[in-house]
Amino acid sequence: MTTSTEQILEHARGLPSPPKVLSALTNLIADDDYDTSELARIIKTDAGLSARLLKVANSAFYGLASRVGSIDRAAVMLGREEILRIAMAAVAAALTPEQLRGYDVAGRGLWFKNLVTAHLAEALAKRVEGVCPPIAFTTGLLLDVGKIGLDAFIVEEREVVLELVRQREASFDDIERTTVGADHALVGSCMASSWSLPEVVCEAIAQHHRPSSGGALVGVIHCADSIAMSVAATGAIDDLAYEASAEVLAHLGVRATELDLITLRALARASEQQETY
Numbered sequence: 434m435t436t437s438t439e440q441i442l443e444h445a446r447g448l449p450s451p452p453k454v455l456s457a458l459t460n461l462i463a464d465d466d467y468d469t470s471e472l473a474r475i476i477k478t479d480a481g482l483s484a485r486l487l488k489v490a491n492s493a494f495y496g497l498a499s500r501v502g503s504i505d506r507a508a509v510m511l512g513r514e515e516i517l518r519i520a521m522a523a524v525a526a527a528l529t530p531e532q533l534r535g536y537d538v539a540g541r542g543l544w545f546k547n548l549v550t551a552h553l554a555e556a557l558a559k560r561v562e563g564v565c566p567p568i569a570f571t572t573g574l575l576l577d578v579g580k581i582g583l584d585a586f587i588v589e590e591r592e593v594v595l596e597l598v599r600q601r602e603a604s605f606d607d608i609e610r611t612t613v614g615a616d617h618a619l620v621g622s623c624m625a626s627s628w629s630l631p632e633v634v635c636e637a638i639a640q641h642h643r644p645s646s647g648g649a650l651v652g653v654i655h656c657a658d659s660i661a662m663s664v665a666a667t668g669a670i671d672d673l674a675y676e677a678s679a680e681v682l683a684h685l686g687v688r689a690t691e692l693d694l695i696t697l698r699a700l701a702r703a704s705e706q707q708e709t710y
């Protein structure tokens with residue numbers, strides 16, 4: 434590891450941490466059979482998140498017959514999976530800055546693309562042995578968090594980075610490594626680890642652009658990310674500048690027609706969810 438890589442990781446770990454509720458929720462749902470009342474209890478420990486969740490639950494989108502006034506009631510009305518999706522999307526939105534100048538992307542655009550990734554990952558996880566769908570959803574939302582940690586360094590090397598992107602000879606994570614000394618997958622994984630997220634999530638973030646040696650979650654996240662980049666392009670300098678592994682996608686064993694349907698549904702769900710924020 435070069436000195437500059439260590440400096441980047443130190444900088445990333447020093448950025449403001451997400452609220453503790455992220456770690457508590459992610460560690461809770463790592464158990465497939467998590468308890469709804471425990472989920473509600475954890476959400477209630479964060480007043481800001483609780484208020485946001487109730488606002489979304491009471492939005493026109495859900496069309497509830499009567500106003501929901503508590504997290505417990507919202508969990509009953511909307512179901513634990515939906516409550517979790519709303520909570521995780523809210524935490525990820527709060528984590529994302531308004532603009533990432535190095536990547537030339539609005540935080541909102543990056544968040545939406547990762548929300549599409551999250552819905553795709555959850556749907557794929559339901560078809561793949563050994564992957565927990567809520568963990569897949571959460572990892573999809575967080576997979577590019579390293580861009581927040583790396584952005585200031587990309588800004589410094591922006592002209593060189595842009596020239597390498599124009600040449601189209603290397604994938605963007607290679608360009609990150611050669612220009613600033615670390616890629617956003619490594620940086621994101623270190624950030625997630627410093628936030629005490631489960632090891633399986635950290636591993637999937639670390640390998641989401643290099644999935645060949647990873648486990649089932651890594652494969653699901655890589656494929657979901659590759660598809661989301663093609664249907665929810667953000668206009669960032671790294672749009673479609675990564676390698677998508679056809680072998681990993683084939684290994685998932687999801688038929689092309691089913692994949693098309695999953696993609697359309699994920700895009701629709703993310704668009705609907707975006708409306709409520």
Ligand SMILES: [Fe+2]
Nearest residue numbers: 576577641642
């Ligand atoms: Fe990425």
